[in-house]
Amino acid sequence: MPSLEALCDICSYFEITPTEFFDPDIDNPNLFHEIMDIIKKMPERDAKLLLFILNSNEERSNRNQKSFPSLNDAESFFMCYDFESR
Numbered sequence: 001m002p003s004l005e006a007l008c009d010i011c012s013y014f015e016i017t018p019t020e021f022f023d024p025d026i027d028n029p030n031l032f033h034e035i036m037d038i039i040k041k042m043p044e045r046d047a048k049l050l051l052f053i054l055n056s057n058e059e060r061s062n063r064n065q066k067s068f069p070s071l072n073d074a075e076s077f078f079m080c081y082d083f084e085s086r
Contacts, residue, residue, distance in 0.1 A: 002010070011021050020029040039047060 007018060007021070011018050014021075014030065016029040016033055020026055020032060023029075026032045039050070042050070
């Protein structure tokens with residue numbers, strides 16, 4: 001078994017955290033890390049839009065429906081989203 005120092009070196013080489021290295025739910029730690037870096041820099045409004053899309057996708061996946069928001073869901077959200085203030 002590698003030492004803790006070796007583990008840190010491996011994580012550093014792949015630019016991932018030890019948590020990402022050991023998390024079995026993360027298939028691609030580098031992609032996860034890149035996405036998280038982008039999300040951290042997002043304005044709150046954009047993060048809420050992304051959360052809406054992800055939640056809509058998850059709900060449909062759980063109901064075995066198409067994995068994207070329906071037109072009605074998207075229309076409802078975008079009617080409330082003020083793009084001009086961005």
